[in-house]
Amino acid sequence: MKATAQKLIALSLAAAMALGLTACGGGSSNGGGSSADSSPSASGEGGTAPTSYADEIVIGVTAEPKNIEPNGPGVGPAETHVSSQIFEGLVLTGDDGSIQPQLATDWSISEDGMVYTFNLVPDVKFSNGEDVEPEDWVWSLYRARDYEVSNYRFIAEAIDTVEATDTQVTITLKAPNAAFLAMLGCFNMVLGDKSYAETMTDEEYLKNPIGTGPYMLENWTNGSSLTLVANPYYRVEGMPKTQRIKFALVADDNTRLMQLQSGQIDVAPTLPFALAAAVESNPDLALDIFPSTQIYYLTLNTTKAPFDDPAVRQAMYYALNKAETAQAIAGEYGAPVASIVSATQGEWCNSGLEVIEYSPDTAKQMLAQAGYTEPVEFTLSIRTGSTFYEQVATLIKSQVDQAGFLCTIELLESATLNDKYSSLNHNATVLQWVDDYQDPTGVVGWSVDYDQAQCFYTGLNDEELDALNIAAVNEMDHAKRVEMYQEIQQQVYDNANIIPLYRNDFAFARSAKIDGLKVNPFYIYQTMGWTKAN
């Protein structure tokens, strides 16, 4: 009896330890979420949805935002898709990429291109009911420029001073910048509430901000979902059309498709093209295609053999079958490209550059002429765990191995890969780019300004090209500027350090009941006009 009692006590103690461990997670046990301190009527006096519409639309997203304030650290699509529903700026990049008024009714630009004056929409309120004050504009735009851990500070770095009154905001630049208005339409150049932000810590504000946009945060369950509710003080009559927008985290694309089919989610942004057929064949679903500025590139490290030799890089053009890659990955929603700037940027893209046809024999000849008698060996480093990148790498290998190259695919965990190409310790990798605004400065700066990203991690420091880039940024004559960017693209093409592979559209799968879905070429969408039929 005594021995059994001893055993039972021991077992109880061990079980108590296990339970204690469960409890020691900390005092907070509210699901790790943060929630908005709601305004007088979070149930929504402002956002009146017609009765024929559902109250909630669920968007299945593959990544959870870290913060929802657009000047926080590590802002990416997961963050901007939420923050774009909460915040507004002076201007907005429209669905067609054009700059449209948002909190500014109109604006003027001084002749020297240094001073921008915006007339403001009157009587705008934040979602907590407070009026917008002039100091909020000053604080917000300086925050975009100065918040030390923001990864989008570069968008606002042209700003010298900001002055505001109840009716106007005046921005003075450090130097003329032809892209500034387009940059103002970027997701982080938005209005926040200074007095509200000052009532909490930085970390709290990043997770629980307020703006003047159509929605505000209702609740956030970490690792699971985030729900926005209509801003009762939103100034546009009848907007937003749907009371709640829920972002549900569904990391796996196959699961996302099944949730869409079973009605658990209503919209699946950027569903892989491989799954598009399943959507198109289902009468309850629809696939919306939007033009994008997304391009995938093969970037070659010019600081190491074999790609330190321009002849080898030039031969690579003939060794790649871009059309096959585009077709295999994106099907009818992709196309091979030659220029680093997307055709969706309109006249900024140098459409005169030729997509070179796959010609393994020409590539071999070029390599032979350059003195390479044996296959040129190189390692293509790509991230592991991504079927997409593995598929692209396999296609590239199958193409170049027939054209005088010998490619070895190296699968690396994403942080290790990032470290490898950032330190120019690789041969080649596949990277992608989506522009942030309607102007080529983003991708061109990334490709030719060595200080930004070692010229897309190729290490080709062409100072002449960089000088041309700086001149193009400051040039206020539109026609001249277009010409300069066309020239830059030509030179990058000739350098062959960045080889654009293909472009693709954004494919949004949705329930057939959803209407009004629009996405701009910079992967930003406004949900206030979306509806779901009951």
Added chain:
Amino acid sequence: MIPVLFVVTILVFSIIRFIPGEPARLILGEKATPEAIAALTEKLGLTEPLISQYFLFLRQIFTLDFGNSFTYQMPVAKLLASRFPVTLALTLMSTALSLLISLPLGYFAGVHKDKLGDQAVRTASLVAISMPSFWVGLLLMIVFALKLRWFPAGGWADTLGGQFRCLILPAITQSLMTTALLLRNTRNCVVDITRMDYVDFARSKGIPDSEVRTRHVMRNAMVSTVTLLSMRMAATLGGSVIIETVFSIPGMGKLASDAIFGRDYAVVQFVVLMFAVLVLVINLITDILYSFLDPRVSL
């Protein structure tokens, strides 16, 4: 336990720092300026000497103040508190399912050795061991969520009842491998034990079959089953990332993998430490259970 945990703290602290990848750069993304990266590195306390960072880690353990996640900018304790119960519930549900299925079937197969029933059970367990869990998960979702609409196709609910429903398919998926292993182990043990003299002796004494089964056969079979079960529980606790990703449930596995990929040292350190403590506790419970099952073992 204490020395083991001390070694774990050293290992987890150093290994995560040895692998390439700068936390600030990963958090901020590629477009961040060097100034922003430097500012965040300092803010995260990563400019301090390693020994100071280690002592801070130890102090956090003793004060139960686990600090802030680098990536989520929220207390690690809060993150663990929201994720750990999900993984624990999933592990317990899948373990219960495994035991419910494997023990009776294992006994049945053992006492009907080489007969049709035994062969069917063995084949089924072999199939279960061979199937990758992500594939089984998708298959279950197609059948039970899409076709029959009995359960949700992954995701997480706000209510307790809804969360229970969300865990059923993942628990079935997770239990498959454990069930198959336990089943085969139980079956083999039963085959061996029923051949023992003491079982024949018990029967010859006229002890009813049910008592022979529970007191003499299954009790002895449970010794190795408990060992195997404890190992499987430890493995499922740490290896739930695939299940959690496929079914979109907010558990520790996904948190741990995201933290490792994002070099979120603060989260990685405490998640690994928590797993280590759990494994030790499971082993302790297993040792205590031995003393119940085997009279020769004393505490």
